[in-house]
Amino acid sequence: MTTVHTLNPTADPATDVDDVARLLSPGGERVADPDLQEWIADVDTAAIRRLYRDMVLLRRIDDEGVALQRQGQLGLWPPCRGQEATQIGTARALRADDFAFPSYRETGVVFARGGKPSDYVLAWRGEGHSTYDPYELHTATQQIIIGAQSLHAVGYAMGVQRDGGDQVAAAYFGDGATSQGDVNEAMVFAASFGAPVVFVCTNNQWAISEPVSVQARFPIAGRAPGFGIPSMRVDGNDVLACLAAMRWATDHARRGRGPVFLEAVTYRMGPHTTSDDPTRYRDKEEVEIWRRRDPIDRVEALLRAEGAFDDAFVAGVGADADALAAAVREAAMGAVTRPALSIFDDVYAEPHTGIDEQRAAYAAYLDGFATAQGA
Structure with missing residues (x-):
């Protein structure tokens, strides 16, 4: 098995962030990548505008979650600012009957799968029966235990296999989870049984306060071929590349060719959770470098260059974001806590x-x- 994107196996995972497959430069210019281009041939300007809207709304949910936690309405919140392209791009590539297995930070996956305003906040508020119905969204409950969902995804995929279906399972986890036994065991089982599962590793450079250069001396995507799993290292701040890579990966798995591993190289702009202070372990200069690679700004630049970023579009997206933020806030502040004995x-x-x-x-x-x- 080979990778679609040729990976430099000696690249430094923290500094060689340009050793990735991409379709949009950080400045929003289109990049020719024949391996990825064919997978977004149907993505026109209208589709790109929808992806932009998704990312803006996701960021607004995230901002609202942080604000609600700071105001004492939520117990905790895991920010996903900066990771919108990874979450929206990969989730929008899934079929409605595929099943996603997210970590606690994949708010965008829940959003893309049809989550309601209450689905984003009530669990973090600690309310009874607060999570969504996994079978309604085809998305498992967001997993707190690091890497555990990777085994769940493989088990589900093996069940699909035995039932004769063609659905795909998608396991989402961070770079820190790749040091957990669960993820490696999941990859062994997936490869051994040819399970239709896609592992999506969101390499956001930091596992709480531990940099990825300590987690991995070489790119994480380079590990998968050792298990017999093809992999791709993709620009996690490029929503088109993430969409294309996930389409390739799900097609591979859906055709009975076995699992795929994607490493989306991105950055966690905020704290690990609202209980964390990243200024204690990160340099301001590093954060500023990644701020200039913002996934939303990148698509805005593309749309402006193509004459598709007019005032009416901006106003419409803004109004949608305002309405969603208000609904999220109402869901949290209007929640009725059940009696403790219940x-x-x-x-x-x-x-x-x-x-x-x-x-x-x-x-x-x-x-x-x-x-x-x-x-």
């Missing part, structure tokens, strides 16, 4: 004395706080 209501189909004893013990524990406050 956590016992849906544990068993049939009530029994054991659950009654646990409920009583927990009620006594909660009453202790009320007594202490009264004193």
